[in-house]
Amino acid sequence: MFELGPALHHAFELLRGFAVSHGMSRDAALLLSKIIQANILVLGVAVIPMVLVYAERKVSAFMQARLGPMHVGPWGILQTFADGVKLMLKEDVVPAGADKWVHFLAPVVAVAPVFVCFAPVPFGQGLTPVDLDTGVLFIFAVSGVSTIGILLGGWGSGNKFSMLGGLRAAAQLLSYEIPRVLSVIPVLMWYGSMSLGTIALAQHGRWLGILPKWFIFYPVIGQIAFLIFLISSVAETNRTPFDIPEAESELVAGFHTEFSGLKFALFFLAEYAYVFLASAMGTALFLGGGDGFLLPNGILPSWIWFLLKTFALVFLFLWFRWTYPRLRIDRLMQFCWKFLMPWSFVNIALTGLLVLVRQR
Amino acid sequence: MSPSLSSLVFYAFSAMLVVTAVGVVTLRNVFYSAVSLVAALTIVAGLFVLLGADFLGAAQVLVYVGGILIIMLFVIMLSQQPRDLLQRQTNDQWIAGLFFALTIGVSLVRAFTYFVSQTPPDGDIAPTSASLGRLLLGEMLLPFEAVSLILLAALVGAVVFGQEKNA
Incomplete structure (x- = not known):
């Protein structure tokens, strides 16, 4: 059992103490350690997509009875580095x-918010980078900015396929944002907080000593909320069966048709980082964050549990992509507005009733 | 944050805000104008957060940047014509307009200086969402519901006007 959070905290305390004893002012040392911490987070977020790309290629290969990348490194583990x-x-x-400037700005605007979005995610005990009181709202707000990057890419490429991709992206992402936010509201209502760390901590515990008190196990409300969150997260990350903005059989590659090299890589970094972010949010909101199960307490530290659950959800995303056909655009919109939206409202009303019952 | 650092951040944000806001009303390419409006509203959210209004900052980004401006860009992309890229934003009335804007600006400054003399509360400003929620659904329930009704009416109106005539 090795908890990373307290250890890192201790290490930074030691470093700050060392800096102060060598004549650095306390404020400057604090600022510097914050900058270092932010850089650790940014590096982590930049490396995760490489792992996910490798996982995607391997999972898709196994689902199609292929081997996938095999030649660069053992089992092709270094393939993503070579691609990078x-x-x-x-x-x-x-x-x-x-449009030269818009074309340049598009991948930057698409990728920059990703790094900020991970700030309020509770990666484990004492491992929340910034425990924001408005954490959930903050993530939804900032991740919405990436849509503008996609629109810029669609417009700035001067290409009708890109333009169509950008338009579709705007329509789809804006629509699915609504059920996604609404699906999380029951969780916020039940725990009375918008901080991801508080919500994840509140889910520790057992019913009858067996069933974990995760939100997904709350009868009816938990399952509906989780399903709506999962479906609209897949749509928000532009992945099959909702990858209308880049549908390669219709639009070449949609909004990123005209991007090559590092700009293309940035778009993909953003996409995979958002897949990871959605899974991490799902873990913190519905799966109890760093709470372990089955194994006796304390065998695995909380950050390992968190990563395990997050990668289980990431696997769901990959699974969807390689098993479902793409939806048509009008059905996609109908599904959002006529199915997901009403049900998320029903779920909010149900949760309100349950909260009332709990107060009695 | 120490006072000097926070005022440094404030002035940096304000300078960027002024530059982007001027860009919104002077750039000839309508798409560029919209993009600089994105930047301006994002910086306004930053200012809100700097003032301790965390909920307002997040809501600003969620509603304006992530919602309204995406719709604006959407409309620009749908209805774009080549002449939109070279449109002058001003006409012969710009001197009168400038005078009018200055009047509003000066009166706003006069109005705000009244509050500046009152000292702000000491220490860290507490998270605002819980108290905001209590206020909206407690004391301010009637105005809150009235605003919701007006928005609902606008929404229904938009649907009615948007319907196809011979459907």
Whole structure:
């Protein structure tokens, strides 16, 4: 059992003490340690997509009875690094009809919010980078900014396929944002907090000594909320069966048709980081965060549990992508507005009733 | 945050806000204007957070940047014509407009200086969402519901006007 949070906390205390004893002012040391912590988070977020790309290729390969990448490193583990180097060395092509500045800005705007979004995620005991009181709202708000990057990419490429992809992205992401936010409201109502850390901590405990008190196990409300959250998260991350904005059989590659090299890589970094973020949010909101189960307490530290559950959810995302066909755009919108929205309202009303019953 | 650092951040944000806000009303390309409005509203959210209004900052980004501006960009992309990219935003009345804007600006400054003299509360400002919720659903319930009704009416009106005539 090794809890990373307190250890890191201790290490930074020691470092600060060392800096102060060598003549650095207390404020400057604090600021510097914050900057280092932020950089650790940014690096982590930048590395996660590499793992996810490898996982995606392997999972898809096994689902289709293939081997997937096998040659670079053992079982092709270094394939993503090779791809990263390739993408960095590739020529950056800007089409003649493109708007140079918007074309440049698009991947930046798409990827920058991702790094900020991970700030309120409770990765384990004492491992919340910034425990914001408005954590859930903050993540929804900031992740919405990435949509603007996709729109910029669609408009700035000067290409009708990109433009169509951008328009579809705007319509889809804006629509699915609503059931996604509404599906989380029951959780916020039940625990009376918007801080992801508080919500995850409140789910520790057992019913009858066996069943974990995770929100997903609350009868009816938990399951409906989780399903709506999962479905709209898949739509929000532009993945099959909701990958209308980049549908390759209709739109070449949609909004990122005209992007190559590092710009293309940034779009993909954003997509995979959002998959991880959605899974991490699902873990903290519905699966009890770093709470363990089955194994006796304390065998695995909370951050390992958190990562295990998050990667289980990531696997669901990959599974959906390689087993479901793509939805048509009108059905996609109907599904959102006529099915997910009403049910999320019903779920909120149900939760309100249950909260009333609990207060009695 | 120490006072000097927070005022540094404040002035940096304000400078960026002024530059982007001027960009919104002067750039000739309508798409660029919309993009600088995105930047301006995001910086306003930053200012809200700096003032300790965490809920307001997040709501600002969620509603304005993540919602309304995406719709605006959507509309621009749908209805775009080549002449929109070289449109002048001002006409011969710009001097009168400038005078009008200055009047509003000066009166706003006069109004706010009244509050600046009152000292702000000491120490860290507490999270606002819980107290905001209590206020909205307690003391301010009637105005809150009235505003919701007006928004609902606007929504229904938009649907009625948007319906196809010979459907």
